[in-house]
Amino acid sequence: MNWNNIDFNREYETAQTFLDGYSFDILILELTCNYRAEEITPGLVRKHAIDEIQKKAEEAVSIVEHNAKGIAKAVADYHKETK
Numbered sequence: 826m827n828w829n830n831i832d833f834n835r836e837y838e839t840a841q842t843f844l845d846g847y848s849f850d851i852l853i854l855e856l857t858c859n860y861r862a863e864e865i866t867p868g869l870v871r872k873h874a875i876d877e878i879q880k881k882a883e884e885a886v887s888i889v890e891h892n893a894k895g896i897a898k899a900v901a902d903y904h905k906e907t908k
Contacts, residue, residue, distance in 0.1 A: 829891040833899040844885040847878060 831838050852874055856865060859873075889896070 828888050831892045831895055833892075833895045839899075843888045845881055847874075847881060852877070 826838055826841065828843070831841075833839055852870075855877065856870065856873060860869065
């Protein structure tokens with residue numbers, strides 16, 4: 826699948842999640858693997874979480890930007906079919 830050119834006629838591709846979930850388990854695992862116990866503070870947890878969330882959001886926005894024409898066409902096609 827090409828994330829920069831989604832085929833909006835393929836259900837498999839349109840069903841893909843372009844903004845990954847981020848759970849407490851994932852956050853705790855990242856912190857556990859990347860920092861020593863004595864380094865962990867509420868401020869570090871907040872900074873790490875915000876950095877990771879921003880990365881995921883930027884990636885999702887990029888995917889939407891690359892596919893904006895296709896998304897607009899899919900919506901227009903839907904409206905044509907429902908008239």
